[in-house]
Amino acid sequence: MGADRAKRGRGRPVRATAYVGIGAVLLAGCASMPDSGDMRDVESTPRQDAQVRVFALPPAEDAEPQEIVQGFLEALTSDDLNYETARRYLTGDALKTWDPGASTTVLDEAPTAYTRVTGERPEADEYGFELSGRNVARVDGQHAYTPTGGQYRKHVHLTRVKQTRQWRIDQLPQGVVLGRSDFERNYKSINKYYFTSAAQSGEPGTVADPVYVRSQVDPVTQVVRDLLKGPTSWLNPVARTSFPSGTTLLKGTKALTPDDQNRLVVPLNKKANRVSASRCREMAAQLLFTLQDYMPTGVDEVELQGSTGAQLCVLRETEDDGMITSRGVDRSAGYxxxxxxxxxxxxxxxxxxxxxxxxxxxxxxxxxxxxxxxxxxxxxxxxxxxxxxxxxxxxxxxxxxxxxxxxxxxxxxxxxxxxxxxxxxxxxxxxxxxxxxxxxxxxxxxxxxxxxxxxxxxxxxxxxxxxxxxxxxxxxxxxxxxxxxxxxxxxxxxxxxxxxxxxxxxxxxxxxxxxxxxxxxxxxxxxxxxxxxxxxxxxxxxxxxxxxxxxxxxxxxxxxxxxxxxxxxxxxxxxxxxxxxxxxxxxxxxxxxxxxxxxxxxxxxxxxx
Incomplete structure (x- = not known):
């Protein structure tokens, strides 16, 4: 179960506009969900250790609508690479339109779902749901964090799939929603590093651009991909990147991992093939600073490769040949x-x-x-x-x-x-x-x-x-x-x-x-x-x-x-x-x-x- 997730017993659906509260959700790894018993409060699961991987369960056979919503919300807090388990709670049409990377909404506590049946018959084939909570923050599609306030209210709709007679979600808000404790367990803030525009700060220096990445889901590759996309919207007017426009990881690149010598090889697409040696070293410096912020003792050297596999440049942490090999100016004060x-x-x-x-x-x-x-x-x-x-x-x-x-x-x-x-x-x-x-x-x-x-x-x-x-x-x-x-x-x-x-x-x-x-x-x-x-x-x-x-x-x-x-x-x-x-x-x-x-x-x- 997510760290701040609470579970309540199932309640039978009632007439339209009448609400039954359901909490969220079972911890991944639980054997089953209860299908009977009185409604009751259960204490939330203690905070998971930062190194523990959490995986959610797929929908159970003949799961009721409440269970589908509970399972889906739980799956949003898991460590699935691309929310594979969460997608199994959706219909085919919803799969085509739902974009979990659009945003992450952080609530004070895990979202509470209130259900209402759209018809008066218990065997109705549609359910409407309202997810609610108190807003804390929003992480946008660039992974930039912004504090927010007010109430969160979004609707989710379920339908019974004709072919299988299984309940699935067919309408839902874009992005991901989860409670603050789950967010703190699942996400980590890191600084991407760019250069300040010369027109803005005189001599070019570095500027930190904080973003949030999912800490247990291939974070090194996420960090590199985020850096290559350029500065976030707020910082972009006064910052620049040395990576040519359109530079991405080489197609087919899987997970990036430093070797046992703390050396990371980063293969880039053809946009980077013709960069000069000095510009390549600036690109490598951005990567080195960013990765060292994420894992201070994990990366000592960065090698950039072009689309043909040829080495473009190498930058080591200990090098100092006149270019920027440390973040910004020497900030260690004498007094x-x-x-x-x-x-x-x-x-x-x-x-x-x-x-x-x-x-x-x-x-x-x-x-x-x-x-x-x-x-x-x-x-x-x-x-x-x-x-x-x-x-x-x-x-x-x-x-x-x-x-x-x-x-x-x-x-x-x-x-x-x-x-x-x-x-x-x-x-x-x-x-x-x-x-x-x-x-x-x-x-x-x-x-x-x-x-x-x-x-x-x-x-x-x-x-x-x-x-x-x-x-x-x-x-x-x-x-x-x-x-x-x-x-x-x-x-x-x-x-x-x-x-x-x-x-x-x-x-x-x-x-x-x-x-x-x-x-x-x-x-x-x-x-x-x-x-x-x-x-x-x-x-x-x-x-x-x-x-x-x-x-x-x-x-x-x-x-x-x-x-x-x-x-x-x-x-x-x-x-x-x-x-x-x-x-x-x-x-x-x-x-x-x-x-x-x-x-x-x-x-x-x-x-x-």
Missing amino acids: EYLIDGEHKLVRLSERDPVTTPSPVPGALGEGERQLRSAAVSRGEDRAAGVSADGSELYVAPLTAGGTLGDPVLRSSGATAKDRLTTPSWDGRGDLWVADRDPDKPRLLVLADGMGEPLEVRTPNLDGRIEAVRVAADGVRVALILESKGKRALYIGRIERDADAESTTVSIVELRSVTPDLEDVTAMSWAGDSQLVVVGREPGGVQQMRYVRVDGSPIPGSGPSALTGVEEIAASEDESQPLVAHSADGIVRLSPGQQWQTVVKEGSAPVYPG
């Missing part, structure tokens, strides 16, 4: 940064046993201007600091003797909370900051951190920006928006449009990634496609959790509890510790350890970015 009790910018090395921060070189570390927040460039050679009252933004080099100069931006907000947010550097070296002045709220970007502030277009923005963090790839931005007293986290796509006279920067297609939190107080990027978030559910207490950029949950618990968290900082290098400003001061959480106080007096911890 953690914060504002100390004297409102100066200081830094602390994770590798240094000394836990006393030292002032950064240059004016921002000398206390020439008191600061309340700062952002350090990804190269750690410059920093931007916001004055203690939030009205001025300064940019200065992190070198001894560096001068401060005039502010590069001023806010006219009446109070400190109505002025500048903590700034953020993107991967191309531009500086982002929001001005919260109620009379003139703006999101601004300064080219190379010192250009004329350019107002970013934010169509369909609902609320005031309270925090902004740009990803290292330069094409995604995380925003905390406040609206009607509630603060939520959104991810937007950064689009740049330049001509001979000007450049336009826009944030488009904002999507919520914390729909169940009503008060998000802090966030930080914490990996290629995830963030760490501090927030509160309605009526709940403050919590800290990891979330993916598509809004999907991350299995396992979040960071250990911490009291009174005001600010949080994480490195996009996931091996580096979390740093937070809490009721205990500046604290650090290294992998496998507990929170430790680093500085009693301090605020605004940040990593480069």
